Amino acid sequence: MFTKAVLMAICGLAVAGMGPAVAQDSFPNKPIKIIVPAAAGGPTDTMGRVLAKFMGEQTGVPVIVENKAGAAGSIGVQAVVQSPPDGYTIVLAAIDAITVYPLVKKDSPYTWKDLTPITVVASTPFVFGVSADLPAKDVNEFIALAKSRKLAFSSPGVGASGHVVLEMFKFRTGADLLHVPYSGAGPALLSIIGGDTHITATSPVTLKGHIASGKMKALVVTSEKRLSGLPDVPTMEESGVSDFVVTPWFGMFAPAGTPDAVADKLHEMVVRAMRSPEYISKIGGLGMDVEPLSRRDYVQMLTAESDRWGQIINAAHISSDD
Incomplete structure (x- = not known):
């Protein structure tokens, strides 16, 4: 026969064993x-x-x-x-x-x-943006231009996704681009407008204001389908660059x-x-x-x-x- 002390100990162990399950069932408390x-x-x-x-x-x-x-x-x-x-x-x-x-x-x-x-x-997705004055109306003309003379791309910093996606673009297309990192997306965009660099990868909402002001233009988007906010900008797939959906x-x-x-x-x-x-x-x-x-x-x-x-x-x- 169990003594009262033994029964209490057994009950205590049982309750302790239920602790995590009870805590999970009552989450959040x-x-x-x-x-x-x-x-x-x-x-x-x-x-x-x-x-x-x-x-x-x-x-x-x-x-x-x-x-x-x-x-x-x-x-x-x-x-x-x-x-x-x-x-x-x-x-x-x-x-x-x-x-x-x-x-x-x-x-x-x-x-x-x-x-x-x-x-x-x-x-x-990313949108690849360039200066409105750059003599390339689409991504294929930009690739040809980058193969004919040295161009540079700007990014928000070394190792940012905007940096890596343009390295991916270089490998996939053979475009010869020098990386110029900046401290943030704002300075990276200003470098395009100022003519210090030639292409950058940024978000659609960030680029739209510069497109509206006539200072920049969008070449391509990395989404699977065209964006409703930028309906005239083709996807990478439409531009002939396959397996380049990056979101x-x-x-x-x-x-x-x-x-x-x-x-x-x-x-x-x-x-x-x-x-x-x-x-x-x-x-x-x-x-x-x-x-x-x-x-x-x-x-x-x-x-x-x-x-x-x-x-x-x-x-x-x-x-x-x-």
């Missing part, structure tokens, strides 16, 4: 923090704050945004990598910080596999080791928030698409993209100590 590895007021911050608002409304649990900018977004990502895998600290980051940075950075402190992918929250994205991640039940709940919360009219309107205003992925599909995409980007980065000998 305390505030969630979304780390945004970018400055307040930018596109990533805007996404994070709208998503946080609607995620909080779903559950009655506060969802707060904390900005941790710096080092190409890696500071914020690393903070989440080092957080407890309980779903209460997550990160909303761009492809540059998640996929590209670990491939470019020497001795990177993390890879995307140190995170639990939740879903893509927004995406937008930078923003995604939500939790730390590696986050229980599936918690990650699934986060996925449900984020996708529901993405369906809010306010979020769709905000993202549309930024020229981005809203197409969430399942967690499984996101892992498959990250695996394929890492292989693709890694091949280009290695072939172009891109590396950074920053």
